[in-house]
Amino acid sequence: MTRNAGAASRTPAWLLAWFVFDAIVSLAPPIYWAMDGNTTPILGLPAVVVYFLAVSTCTAASVLAAYWVDVRNGEIDA
Numbered sequence: 001m002t003r004n005a006g007a008a009s010r011t012p013a014w015l016l017a018w019f020v021f022d023a024i025v026s027l028a029p030p031i032y033w034a035m036d037g038n039t040t041p042i043l044g045l046p047a048v049v050v051y052f053l054a055v056s057t058c059t060a061a062s063v064l065a066a067y068w069v070d071v072r073n074g075e076i077d078a
Contacts, residue, residue, distance in 0.1 A: 010073055011066075018062045026055055 029051065042050045070076045 012069060015062070015066055015069060018065065022055075022059045022062050026059060029055075 040047055045053075067076070
């Protein structure tokens with residue numbers, strides 16, 4: 001439940017940019033990794049696994065950042 005209809009206007013630009021970045025990276029993964037057959041490991045894991053772990057971590061961090069911004073703005077009672 002929101003307290004203020006203008007809550008979106010108080011969302012920082014950097015956070016909106018972070019969400020856009022998350023959407024682009026999550027919805028348009030590097031298809032060439034799937035096509036080239038390259039299985040070069042990164043830290044012992046296939047590159048594709050590392051990519052999806054990094055995207056998941058980045059997306060989770062952006063959701064936490066949005067939560068902290070809302071708490072700071074008084075949108076959520078912590």
